[in-house]
Amino acid sequence: MSDQLSQTFSALADPTRRAMIARLSRGEASVSDLAKPFLPRMSLPAVTKHLKVLERAGLITKTKEAQWRPCRLNGEAFKNVVDWMEQYRVFWEESLDRLDVYLKSVTARKNAKGRKNARKK
Amino acid sequence: MSDQLSQTFSALADPTRRAMIARLSRGEASVSDLAKPFLPRMSLPAVTKHLKVLERAGLITKTKEAQWRPCRLNGEAFKNVVDWMEQYRVFWEESLDRLDVYLKSVTARKNAKGRKNARKK
Numbered sequence: 001m002s003d004q005l006s007q008t009f010s011a012l013a014d015p016t017r018r019a020m021i022a023r024l025s026r027g028e029a030s031v032s033d034l035a036k037p038f039l040p041r042m043s044l045p046a047v048t049k050h051l052k053v054l055e056r057a058g059l060i061t062k063t064k065e066a067q068w069r070p071c072r073l074n075g076e077a078f079k080n081v082v083d084w085m086e087q088y089r090v091f092w093e094e095s096l097d098r099l100d101v102y103l104k105s106v107t108a109r110k111n112a113k114g115r116k117n118a119r120k121k
Numbered sequence: 122m123s124d125q126l127s128q129t130f131s132a133l134a135d136p137t138r139r140a141m142i143a144r145l146s147r148g149e150a151s152v153s154d155l156a157k158p159f160l161p162r163m164s165l166p167a168v169t170k171h172l173k174v175l176e177r178a179g180l181i182t183k184t185k186e187a188q189w190r191p192c193r194l195n196g197e198a199f200k201n202v203v204d205w206m207e208q209y210r211v212f213w214e215e216s217l218d219r220l221d222v223y224l225k226s227v228t229a230r231k232n233a234k235g236r237k238n239a240r241k242k
Binding site for chain 1: 123124126127128129130131133134135136139142143146194195196197199200202203205206208209211212213214215
C-alpha cells in the first residue's frame with residue numbers, strides 16, 4: 001500500500017485530474033457536471049475512475065449534505081503537499097532569484113541600447 | 122508523452138525518491154553516495170533508475186563541473202509545482218484556519234478545566 005503523500009502526488013500527475021481540480025476550485029460540482037467537458041473523448045467509467053483516484057488521495061471529498069452529493073476540494077491534502085514543498089523553499093527561491101538577476105540584466109541591456117540609439121539620433 | 126508537470130508530480134510520488142531529494146537538500150552527492158542508504162534492500166540499477174526518473178522530471182541535474190559529476194537539486198522544477206499549488210492557496214489556507222480554530226478550542230477547554238481543578242483544591 002502506498003503512503004498518503006505518494007498517493008496525493010500520484011493523483012496530481014495527470015492533466016485530466018488537474019483539470020477536474022481546476023473546475024472544483026470554482027465551486028462544488030456533481031460527478032455528471034465534472035464529466036461533461038471530458039465525455040466527447042472519454043467514457044463515463046474513465047471519468048469516475050479519475051474521480052476515485054482524487055478521492056482516495058484525499059484531494060476531493062463527496063459532501064453528505066445534499067442529495068446529489070457534490071464533490072468539493074479538500075484543503076488538507078493540498079496542505080500536506082505544500083508542507084512537504086516548504087522544506088525545499090531555499091531551492092525554489094534560488095530559482096526565482098536567478099530569474100530576477102536575468103530579468104535585471106535584460107532590462108539593463110535594453111536601457112543601454114536605448115541610450116545608445118538616442119545618442120545616434 | 123507525459124507533460125513536464127505530470128512527470129514532476131509522478132517523480133515525487135515515491136518515498137525512495139523523496140528520500141533522495143532530502144539527501145540532496147543537504148548538499149551535492151555522487152550516485153554512489155546517494156545509493157549507499159538504499160543498497161542493503163535495493164540493487165544499484167534500481168537506485169540508478171530512481172535517479173533517472175528524478176532527472177527526467179527536472180528535479181535533479183548532474184553538474185558538469187567536477188569529474189565525479191555530482192547530482193544537485195534543480196529549483197525550477199520545485200518552483201513549477203509551487204506555482205501550480207499557489208492557485209489553490211485559498212483551499213490549503215482554509216484547512217490551516219480550521220486547524221487554528223480547533224487548537225484554540227482545545228486550549229480554551231484545557232484552561233477551563235485547569236481553572237475548575239484549581240477551585241476544587
